[in-house]
Amino acid sequence: MHNLPPLSPAPLAPWACHPSATRGRRYPEAPTPTRNDHQRDRDRIVHSSAFRRLVYKTQVFVNHEGDLFRTRLTHSLEVAQMGRSIARPLGLNEDLVEAICLAHDLGHTPFGHAGQDALNDCMRDWGGFEHNLQSLRVVDRLEERYPDFDGLNLTFETREGILKHCSQTNAQLLEQQEPGGVGRRFLLKQQPSLEAQLANLADAIAYNAHDVDDGVRSGLITLEQLQDIPLFARHYRQVLRDHPALAAPDAQRRLLYESIRRMLSAQVYDVIATTQAGIAAAGVASVQDVRECGQRLVSFSAEMHYGSQALKTFLLHQLYRHPQVMQTMTAAQQVVRELFAYYLEHPQAMKPRFAQRAQQAAAAGDATARARAVADFVAGMTDRYAAGEHQRLTGQRLLA
Numbered sequence: 501m502h503n504l505p506p507l508s509p510a511p512l513a514p515w516a517c518h519p520s521a522t523r524g525r526r527y528p529e530a531p532t533p534t535r536n537d538h539q540r541d542r543d544r545i546v547h548s549s550a551f552r553r554l555v556y557k558t559q560v561f562v563n564h565e566g567d568l569f570r571t572r573l574t575h576s577l578e579v580a581q582m583g584r585s586i587a588r589p590l591g592l593n594e595d596l597v598e599a600i601c602l603a604h605d606l607g608h609t610p611f612g613h614a615g616q617d618a619l620n621d622c623m624r625d626w627g628g629f630e631h632n633l634q635s636l637r638v639v640d641r642l643e644e645r646y647p648d649f650d651g652l653n654l655t656f657e658t659r660e661g662i663l664k665h666c667s668q669t670n671a672q673l674l675e676q677q678e679p680g681g682v683g684r685r686f687l688l689k690q691q692p693s694l695e696a697q698l699a700n701l702a703d704a705i706a707y708n709a710h711d712v713d714d715g716v717r718s719g720l721i722t723l724e725q726l727q728d729i730p731l732f733a734r735h736y737r738q739v740l741r742d743h744p745a746l747a748a749p750d751a752q753r754r755l756l757y758e759s760i761r762r763m764l765s766a767q768v769y770d771v772i773a774t775t776q777a778g779i780a781a782a783g784v785a786s787v788q789d790v791r792e793c794g795q796r797l798v799s800f801s802a803e804m805h806y807g808s809q810a811l812k813t814f815l816l817h818q819l820y821r822h823p824q825v826m827q828t829m830t831a832a833q834q835v836v837r838e839l840f841a842y843y844l845e846h847p848q849a850m851k852p853r854f855a856q857r858a859q860q861a862a863a864a865g866d867a868t869a870r871a872r873a874v875a876d877f878v879a880g881m882t883d884r885y886a887a888g889e890h891q892r893l894t895g896q897r898l899l900a
Contacts, residue, residue: 513591515784517693523656526640526678527649541658542599548645548652550606550638551576551856556882557605558612558832569714572605572612578710579604582768583702589772590798593695599654600661600699607634609879610845610886611832618833620874626871633670634879635662636682642876656682661696690791694775697798705767708811709760715819716756723756729814731807735762770804831898835890836878842893843874849893852875 512518519536532540545551554573570578580601587597608631609615620629636659640651658827659682666686674683685692712732715721726732736759740747746755778797784790790797800808819825841851847858847870854877861869881889887899 502671511591512593514786515694515779515790516592516659517596517695517787519595521787525653525655527653529653536595537655538593538595538599538658540654541654542602544645544652544654545599545603545606548606548638548643550643550880551602552741553880554605554608556884557608557614558609558883569717570710572608575707575710576602576605578706579699579702582706582764583699586698586768586771586775587695590694590698590712590775591811592698596657596661596693596695597698597702598648599658600696600873601702603635603639603654603658603662604664604699604703605631606634606638606662606739607631607636607879609634610881610883610892611829611836614829614832615886618836619840622837623871626868627670627873629875629879630661630665630667630670631879632664633666634876637692637876642880657693657695660685660692661699664696664700673772685791688896691793691796693787694790694798697796698771698877701771701798701800702862704808704812705764705771708808708815709764711815711819712811713756715815720822720824721818723752723813725818726814729811731766731804731811732759732763734849735759735766738762749851767800767804767808770801771798772802774799828899832883835886838894839878839886839890840874840883844871847874850874 514519517538519538520568522537525537532539535543535783551573554576555571557572580598583601584594587594594834609629612619616629616631638651639659639662643652644650646653663682664809666683667697668686671683671686674681675687684690691697702787712721712726716723716726723736726736736755739755739758739762743758745751745756746758764842774796778795778799782789782793782795784793784797799805843858847855847862849855850858850873854873857873857876858870861867861873878886885900887897
């Protein structure tokens with residue numbers, strides 16, 4: 501027995517997901533005296549193996565390219581901070597937002613989107629690969645921490661937020677496995693909770709900002725180029741007006757940081773104001789109203805959306821498709837493809853639990869399950885583990 505005071509829930513808006521009204525876990529568990537269900541979700545995510553592996557998974561730059569560039573782990577932390585900052589003034593469930601933000605990239609492959617694209621191509625005959633769906637697989641099945649169930653046994657609300665995108669085919673498969681579960685909203689064309697919507701937008705805000713920072717730090721994009729991007733340039737000019745001394749060559753880092761900080765603040769305030777207005781206009785008064793609303797309510801204003809998209813387009817062409825980045829990502833894709841092919845042919849070379857799954861599937865004549873075991877193993881690798889295993893198995897050193 502615990503002799504602890506009961507939890508004092510934070511005041512939440514009527515349209516927020518209240519932890520006392522959770523749709524629960526797939527495997528029922530007794531409540532704890534000091535944490536609500538969504539706090540427990542967050543803590544389970546932070547203590548998971550998949551979360552720790554994010555520290556060696558690419559955001560834009562592969563780990564060996566520099567110690568200060570963002571990784572999937574630091575990105576997830578920044579998304580969580582951004583999400584909580586917006587959730588509180590909107591009266592949303594901060595703990596749920598944080599849990600979703602921290603878990604949203606757990607299923608990402610090594611080498612970022614390049615690795616995902618390569619693995620999706622490898623899996624094209626066996627259902628494909630998509631990192632949002634893989635993140636759900638991680639928390640539902642692949643983590644092995646508890647004696648009574650696979651996965652982390654997270655609440656419905658956190659799992660719903662992790663699954664940002666889902667094809668109709670995959671939604672139907674999820675519905676067959678879990679009737680009325682996280683796949684149903686895609687079949688009914690409903691919206692997710694406001695907390696899930698917020699986590700999705702916080703992701704975009706965070707990566708636009710930190711990829712500007714990392715891009716300039718890397719030397720692949722310049723402050724001069726960013727003058728053509730209105731969302732950034734507006735704050736950059738204001739910083740120089742307020743702090744002329746930052747124009748000095750040795751103050752460029754401070755100039756960049758302050759410009760990004762103001763750009764982030766402007767986006768946060770815009771989301772808060774636009775979402776408050778959208779909630780009022782839609783007349784939502786409950787979580788179910790949010791789900792049945794015909795549009796996303798957590799959003800930018802039209803002007804801010806345009807500015808954010810212009811920055812995203814700039815980063816796509818000037819950073820993500822920069823020849824230096826593309827050269828590294830081409831090599832990374834070769835690593836992923838060749839690892840997949842090798843393990844598919846030699847499943848015994850994988851870690852025992854994946855090898856066992858693949859061999860059992862092969863014995864049963866289930867080629868899809870065999871390939872999925874290989875995809876699960878490769879997707880869980882860090883950048884440096886994948887590069888090292890590839891070199892060990894092939895004798896090639898494709899990544900420094």
